[in-house]
Amino acid sequence: MRLENLRYFLAVADESSVGRAAHRLGVTQPALTKGIQRLEQDLGLPLFERSAKGMTLTRVGASFLERVHLIALAMDDVVREANDIRVGQAGKLRVGVAPQFADELFSPACADLIAQRPGARLEVHTHLNDALFDMLRRGDLDLCIAGLEDRAHAEMEQIPLFPDEMCVGLRAGHPILSRPNLSFRDIAAERWILPGRSVVARRRLDERVAELGLPPVNVVIEWSASIGHRLNLVRNTDLLTVLSLRLVRSEAGRGLTSVPLEQAVWIRQVGIAHRKGAYLSPLAHRLIEILLEHSLHS
Template sequence: MEVRDLEYLLAVAGRGSVLRAAEQLGMTQPAVTKAIARLEREVGMPLFERDPRGMVPTVAGAALIARARKIHLEHEDAVRELGELRAGTVGLVRFGFSPTVGASLLYGACNQLLQERPAARFQMRERLGDELLGALLGGDVDLVVARIPDIDVDHVSAELLYMDRLFVVADAGHPLVHRRNVRLEDLTQQEWVLPPRRVQLRQQIENAFGERGLPPPKLRMEIDSNRSAMLGLVQGTRSLTLCSEDALPQLTYLRPLDIRPESLDLRRRIGILHRSGAYLAPVVCRLVEILKERSNSVERSPERLG
């Protein structure tokens, strides 16, 4: 089985048609058709079937496609590693991070790495959790610093950095800011600024309301953007949003509500995610070490973590 044929298989699966796959690959349609036929002869089963949506993988096809994606990424890793060694560009660090992760930890680690390795270069992506996982699994980044998913993700390894807690925050003039022991029931009539429902942060708070038999938060604004945008849109309004522990000291215009952790448990695990068994350049491994060292040195208040 040739790596080249597996690339053609992935193109057909991704585009849903032999014709579109051939256009993407810059090949003729018969050449791609022959490649798929070769694979089908090797496995002894059809890999695709046609329906109104186009070329749809069979059960055997889906299994081979999953393997092919892994082989493709491994092949790209090997080519990249050898290319970096040949070109002397082993100092490139490609990593993504969540906007709700502690900026001081991330930027401090990057600055330390730059001091230690002056030749290091960074490609950084600030994205929400699901987008980061997609970039990681797609091979666009080598490393992600974000919330560790509550369920295991295939082909992804996670190392815990620290535990933190999110807070419900409001403008300093909001009437709930000065109330003690705010109940979850008190929040049902409030309006919220939240990320899209696909984001684990949004799911977490909606699940908390649902577990108490309460309707989901009333959405005033849904924003698929970074932390600063969400927090800025709450300033001067009666809306609520969520804020990480790390960002609270810098937010003079927002205040956390006094909600007991047992009423709304917003603790989470922040960690380093990477593809299981993927190639990590030495400079990337050093960044991992620095993140762990700096995370261990940060003192976190137990009472604030619930």
């Protein structure tokens, strides 16, 4: 079984199209088609259903995909480890950073890393944590810095850096703040702008609402873009959102405040995540050490 055929299979499974997969890999469509056919002959099983709409995985193909993806990640790790051995401490590190931790946490640590490892190269992606975790699982990132899951994760190792208080954020002067005997039921009934349900901060809010036996909050805008866009809308409307309390108190949180209710504040852990069992380069290990050092003094 040839490795290039496995890569062809992964690309077609991802693109659902031979043409798009061939373009992505820089090969001809006939070469890719022959590769898939060889793979199916080796296995003695059909991996795709062909139709005018494209290529759809069979039930066997979907099961095979999970295994092949792990093989591809392992091969990438082997190649990267060999390159790191060849070039020593230099190399390329792929890091994902949630927007709210880019300036105060990652940038100073990155500056230290570059000063200590002048030959290093970094590829940095800034997204919310759901997108970062997806990239991590696919092997597109080596590390990500974000709010962590509360529970142990089957696919990821998590290294806590510091606790972060989350709160319900709103504009200063919001009418609800003058309401007597304000309760969580009152704020839950307001209109909200929130990231998608797969974002850790959103899930924490949904869990708190469920714990209190309340109906789901009224989400009028679901927006998983940069947090800056959300802040601007909250600042200029009566929408509520969920934010880091340190962000509300920073310059970026100008014009915003938090709901003064104990139930509207909760703790999450901020930290580093990487794929369980994945190869981490010396560069990755050094960045982790620097981040841990910075978190001790933050």
